[in-house]
Amino acid sequence: MIEERRPKYAASKAKISGFEFDKNTLELGYVAVDADHRNKGLSVCIAARLVAEQNDKLFATTSDEFMKKTLARVGFRKRGDDWKGRKGILSLWYKPAMKTKSPD
Numbered sequence: 001m002i003e004e005r006r007p008k009y010a011a012s013k014a015k016i017s018g019f020e021f022d023k024n025t026l027e028l029g030y031v032a033v034d035a036d037h038r039n040k041g042l043s044v045c046i047a048a049r050l051v052a053e054q055n056d057k058l059f060a061t062t063s064d065e066f067m068k069k070t071l072a073r074v075g076f077r078k079r080g081d082d083w084k085g086r087k088g089i090l091s092l093w094y095k096p097a098m099k100t101k102s103p104d
């Protein structure tokens, strides 16, 4: 899901990672696939759909190695430095706004 705008939260992630981005950036939040249906490309489908619907810059944080692959597949890049969170080593992922094609 795309989280509601949380400027303070976004700013805290920019600070902890050392990667500066607009604090009004929306977050691609927690993605979960039922254990019986994992490794079939579903999280890539879900994330790609959310990214396409949003059509704007987004950020995400995760400690999950499979989720990192998913984020990379849909246009996010790892930015800044990792940090230690409650659930492990977290990293910041950022996807710039897609360029809209100008009419010819």
Ligand SMILES: CC(C)(COP(=O)(O)OP(=O)(O)OC[C@H]1O[C@@H](n2cnc3c(N)ncnc32)[C@H](O)[C@@H]1OP(=O)(O)O)[C@@H](O)C(=O)NCCC(=O)NCCS
Binding pocket: 029, 030, 031, 032, 033, 034, 037, 038, 039, 040, 041, 042, 043, 044, 045, 061, 062, 063, 064, 065, 066, 067, 069, 070, 073
């Ligand atoms: C993370 C999660 C959402 C991935 O969902 P998924 O539908 O199984 O993932 P996909 O099938 O779309 O695969 C995404 C990538 O991970 C890889 N992957 C997924 N499961 C894998 C497994 N068991 N072994 C090896 N690779 C695996 C896929 O090959 C793919 O990589 P690729 O792009 O290089 O091919 C799922 O594992 C999950 O729900 N985990 C628990 C919740 C969680 O931690 N969510 C992330 C919080 S931000």
